[in-house]
Amino acid sequence: MVTVRSVSAIVASRGWNISQMDKYNAFLGGDLYEEVYIELPQDFRRQRDTKVMFKDFMTTSCSLRKKGEDFVAVLIYVDDLLITGNSTQFISETKVVLHQQFKVKDLGDLKYFLRIEVLRSKSGILLNQRKYCLQLIFDLGLGGAKPCKLSQFMQEPKKFHWGATVRVVKYIKQEPGMRIFLCRSNGDSLTRFCDADWASCPNTRRSVTVYLIKFGDSLISWKSKKQHIVSRSSAEAEYRSLVAVTAEIVWLLGLFAEFGVIIKQHVNVYCDTKASLQFATNHIFHERTKHIEIDCYFVLTRLNKRTHASFCGDEGSTC
Structure with missing residues (x-):
C-alpha cells in the first residue's frame, strides 16, 4: 500500500x-x-x-x-x-x-x-475506505456495537484473539470515513518523523516504533510496530525507530527515482530525543552503544549521504 x-x-x-x-x-x-x-x-x-x-x-x-x-x-x-x-x-x-x-x-x-x-x-487526490469499512462492520453484525480502542494481538487462532479481532472492527467503526488527502504541490521533498514508546508492552517490555513520512504535504507511509528486542533505555528505543524510518526512506528514494522524481534536498528527520540524535551524528562508539553498533553505522552512512536529523520536541526531552 x-x-x-x-x-x-x-x-x-x-x-x-x-x-x-x-x-x-x-x-x-x-x-x-x-x-x-x-x-x-x-x-x-x-x-x-x-x-x-x-x-x-x-x-x-x-x-x-x-x-x-x-x-x-x-x-x-x-x-x-x-x-x-x-x-x-x-x-x-x-x-x-x-x-x-x-x-x-x-x-x-x-x-x-x-x-x-x-x-x-484539481487540488489533489482523496483516498478513503468508508465503503469497505461499513461493509466489514455489517458483515460481522456489529452495526449497533459501541466503538472501542484497538487491540494488537491478532496471531493465535484462539477465542480471545477472535474477541480482539472484533475489537478491531469496533475501532474502525469510530471513524469509517477517515480520509487521506494527497495534495498537488510544486515542491519535491521528503520529511519524516519518528518516535518510540519505551517498554510499553506490559508482557514483554518491548518498545513500540512509530514513524510517518510525508512527500511534500502528503502522508504516504507510516508505521506503529512493536520492536523485536528489548531496549535498555529510551534512547535505544528512539534510535531503533530512527533506523526503521531511515530504511524506509532509502527504499522510497529508489522508488521515486524510478518515476523520475529526484529528491535533491536532504531528507529531514525529526526526533524528540537528543540522545538518539547524538548517536546518529557522533562517530565515537562506547560500551553503551556497542550492542546497536550495526544500526549506528547504517544511520551514519545514510545521514552523510541524503538525510539530516533534527530535534523536534521540548527541551526536557534529553533521554
Whole structure:
C-alpha cells in the first residue's frame, strides 16, 4: 500500500493521468507444466495458482516502459492494474499492447482500487475506505456495537484473539470515513518523523516504533510496530525507530527515482530525543552503544549521504 500511496502522491503533484484495467480470468492465464486433475475436490485450491499467473503475466509488481523522456508505469496486484505516466499518448499505446498480449478490460480513470475509493480534483487526490469499512462492520453484525480502542494481538487462532479481532472492527467503526488527502504541490521533498514508546508492552517490555513520512504535504507511509528486542533505555528505543524510518526512506528514494522524481534536498528527520540524535551524528562508539553498533553505522552512512536529523520536541526531552 505504501507503493500505491506514493505513486498516487506523485500523480497528484504532477497532475498525471491514472487509469485502471482488469485482467479477465487471471488465474487461468498461466501455462502449467505438470499433471493436474480434471476434477478437483470441493473448496480445493492449489497454492501454485497465484505464482503461475504472476510468472506468466509480469515479472515484477511495478513495470516501467520508457521512450525518450516519456515513460509509463504499470502497477499490478493480482488481476488489477494501475497505469500512469507523464504522456497520455504513451499510456494509450501501452494499453493497446496490453490488449494485444492479454485479455484485459479498460476501467477508465481510477476510482476504486484494493477497496480504496479514489476521488480526484484539481487540488489533489482523496483516498478513503468508508465503503469497505461499513461493509466489514455489517458483515460481522456489529452495526449497533459501541466503538472501542484497538487491540494488537491478532496471531493465535484462539477465542480471545477472535474477541480482539472484533475489537478491531469496533475501532474502525469510530471513524469509517477517515480520509487521506494527497495534495498537488510544486515542491519535491521528503520529511519524516519518528518516535518510540519505551517498554510499553506490559508482557514483554518491548518498545513500540512509530514513524510517518510525508512527500511534500502528503502522508504516504507510516508505521506503529512493536520492536523485536528489548531496549535498555529510551534512547535505544528512539534510535531503533530512527533506523526503521531511515530504511524506509532509502527504499522510497529508489522508488521515486524510478518515476523520475529526484529528491535533491536532504531528507529531514525529526526526533524528540537528543540522545538518539547524538548517536546518529557522533562517530565515537562506547560500551553503551556497542550492542546497536550495526544500526549506528547504517544511520551514519545514510545521514552523510541524503538525510539530516533534527530535534523536534521540548527541551526536557534529553533521554
